[in-house]
Amino acid sequence: MVPTNYYVVLSAVLFGLGVFAFIFKRNIITIFMSIELMLNAVNLAFVAFSQALGKLDGQVFVLFVIVVAAAEAAVGLGIIILIARNRQTLNVERVDLLKL
Amino acid sequence: MLEYLWIIPLLPLLGSAVNGLFGAKWPNRIVNSVAIGSTGLSFLCALEAVREFFESGQVLFHKEFFTWIAAANFRAGFDLQMDQLTVVMVLVVTGVGWLIHIYATGYMAHERGYYRFFSYLNLFMFFMLILVLAANYVLLFVGWEGVGLASYLLIGFYFLKKSASDAGKKAFIVNRIGDFGFMLGMFLLFRAFHTLDFQAIFASSTLEGWPAELSGHLGTLTFACLLIFMGACGKSAQLPLYVWLPDAMEGPTPVSALIHAATMVTAGIYVVARSHILFAHAPTAMLVVAVVGCATAFFAATIGLVQTDIKRVLAYSTVSQLGYMFLACGVGAFSAGIFHLMTHAFFKALLFLAAGSVIHAMGGEQDMNRMGGLSKKIRWTYLTMLTATLAIAGFPPFAGFFSKDSILLSAFQSQYGGRNVGYALYGLGLATALLTAFYMFRLIFLTFHGKPRYDEHHVHVHESPNSMLAPLMILAVLSIVGGWFAAPAFLPGGTDYFARFLQPVFGGAEAAGAEAEAHSLELWLAVIAFAIALAGALFAYWLYLKRPEKADGLAKSLEPAYTTLLNKYYMDELYAAVVVKPLLWISTNVLWKVADVAGIDGAVNGIAHGTTAIGDGVRHTQSGNTRSYAVWVVVGALVVIAVIFFWPFGGKTVIGMVR
Secondary structure, eight states, X not given: OOOHHHHHHHHHHHHXXXXXXXXXXXXXXXXXXXXXXXXXXXXXXXXXXXXXXTOSHHHHHHHHHXXXXXXXXXXXXXXXXHHXXXXXXXXXXXXXXXXX | OGGGTTHHHHHHHHHHHHHHHHGXXXXXXXXXXXXXXXXXXXXXXXXXXXXXXXXXXXXXXXXXXXXXXXXXXXXXEEEEEEOHHHHHHHHHHHHHHHHHHHHHHHHTTTOSOHHHHHHHHHHHHHHXXXXXXXXXXXXXXXXXXXXXXXXXXXXXTSTTSHHHHHHHHHHHHHHHXXXXXXXXXXXXXXXXXXXXXXXXXXXXXXXXXXXXXXSSXXXXXXXXXXXXXXXHHHHTTXXXXXXXXXXXXXXXXXXXXXXXXXXXXXXXXXXXXXXXXXXXXXXXXXXXXXXXXXXXXXXXXXXXXXXXXXXXXXXXXXXXXXXXXXXXXXXXXXXXXHHHHXXXXXXXXXXXXXXXXHHHHTTSOOBGGGOOOOTTTTHHHHHHXXXXXXXXXXXXXXXXXXXXXXXXXXXXXXXXXOHHHHHHHHHHHHHHHHHHHHHHHHHHHHHHSSSOOSOTTTOOOOOOOHHHHHHHHHHHHHHHHTTGGGOOTTSTTOOXXXXXXXXXXXXXXXXXXXXXXXXXHHHHHHHHHHHHHHHHHHHHHIIIIIOHHHHHHHHHHTHHHHHHHHTGGGHXXXXXXXXXXXXXXXXXXXXXXXXXXXXXXXXXXXXXXXXHHHHHHHHXXXXXXXXXXXXXXXXXXXXXXXXXXXXXXXXHHHHHHHO
16 A cells, blocks of 8 residues: 555645646646646545545545536637637747736 | 895895806896895885884894804804894995995996996995894804905906905905904803803893903903904904005995995994993903004094095095094994994095096096096086085084094093093094095095196096986985984084984993083084184195195105105005015915925825835736746745744644634
8 A cells, every 4th residue: 555645745746847837838738738737636635635534525526626627628728729829829928918 | 024134135145146147148237237126125125124123112123043053052043133233334334335336337337347346246235234234243253254255356356457456365364364353352252151142242241240350451351352353453444454445445436435435344343333332341442442543543644645546545534534433432432433434434435436436537547646627527526525525524514523523522521541541532533633624625626626637638527427426416415414313412403313322222331421511512622623624624725726836845845754654654565574574484485395395295295106116116016927926826825835834833823714
């Protein structure tokens, strides 16, 4: 049996990678993927704690997160396609019409 | 009508509002009818109210119409009252005011702002009637300030002329000084009596029931009376606050006649007479009133001797005559003062209106050195003005003779401050009478007699229209018969009806002993006064008609005195140096540049600049770059985690908050 610590550390590492990618990547699809990575890092922590504590609450949350992530993916990809069509770019640095 | 006393002041107010709001586009004819109609109706209402008042035979009619200010047990209401004193004032104000309105329709016919003029004039009537009908000091003060406002507006009627607008401001500011005293006087009275109703104050005025600390030489009442007299000094142009009145002649002549001769400037005398019970308990204040009045009478008369502007002579003459009235009040002869107020309203209004007629005839010329020989060309103006001059100089049987005579008699018999003070006041009063006769006849001779000194080819002297002459004639008749009410007792059939008429008001406050003296004294004083007036007139005749070359010689030989008088004792310059300059300096260098610019503006602008600077700094965090926000989210999350794990007891607190 793998200790819970390992899962939590893995989850933290994955979440950190997601945050890092979210902040420093420019490609909008990569950013989108980093969000998915963060969500799944959290899912992993939920499942690990659920297993460790012997309660199902965590797994229920995971299901919710997956549903929300799916919905978000649908909406987000739609937005990305529109941006790509209108601006001919996927670089977030250039999607800056609301900037000061 | 007595029950609806408020209609009397309301009518001019309506006239003012109608003309002021809608009159701009109306032809003069309609503006006339509104203005004259409202004041005429007001006059008729006043007559009817007076008739009812006498019919009912009451001593004092008093009615509370509505409460204006109520605070704890203090009440100041819109209360009007009528007694004999009010009767005199109301009839003078509405009657003379109405005549002057009629005159003004002729005089102002070619002026711009015709509706504005009549709107202001009616507004003045409203406030003046409030002033004389008011039954408490607070409401009186409303009228008091209101007539000041109307006076300001009318002096500055030709507001594009700098001298006129300056004169208006001067009148307003100088009056403010007096009003300051008046208000303090009211506060003192309120502290002493806990009310400002005339009746309530005066009712507690029997000598026995009077609290000891109030009366006496330095009691509260003395100070209250002196402060009220300070207000009266401002409004009635007495030393040292008289300086605004001569400048007020910048206003149109009907205004000078109505406000600055006949009615408003007598408000101070009215207030002193109205408060006679208080003054009677403050002998020191009485003495001050008498001395100030007498000094002003003499002082202004001397300035009047040498002025060449026809209206300024009359202005100084007004100041001088107002001094007479205060002299009368100060020696306890309130009815004589009010009597002189009434006759003065007639003959001084007439003098001003006639002067206006002269100015009208001369096409705007006011300098007497450029007149002369007008008597043939404007016969009616000449005759009426001569009547008024005889009246003011004190020739029997004209009105001024009787009123001036009774004032001088009262001064002679004055008990305040000892017999010698009375004699001194009498002597100075008599000297003033001599000066009065001299400068008035100087005015007549310079204006109407001698050789014309104007350019006869360019100035087409013409008699004024009937609308101006009719009021002149009515006032001339009044200037003759106006004094007969008070024919002194030494004349056949003469009983001092006027004093007896005012007896219910002044009653015990009148100086006792007036009856005790033999009538021969009164007769002698009258003869002396007449002789003095005659001497003044003859001297003016000799100096300005018989030997006109002597006038310049006399001026030369008395050079320093003459220059001083011509420059009005340098009073304006003195005030400018002592009061205006330092005040301006403080205002500019302390209040403006330090307090206002550095202090107030600095604080306001500083806050604005500070806010801008902070905003400018914080602005950069909102870059609009989504990922920089994400960085802030992460940083925030890290900080929260750090607090939970590393802050001593912090974690528990944060978790506790979440729970």
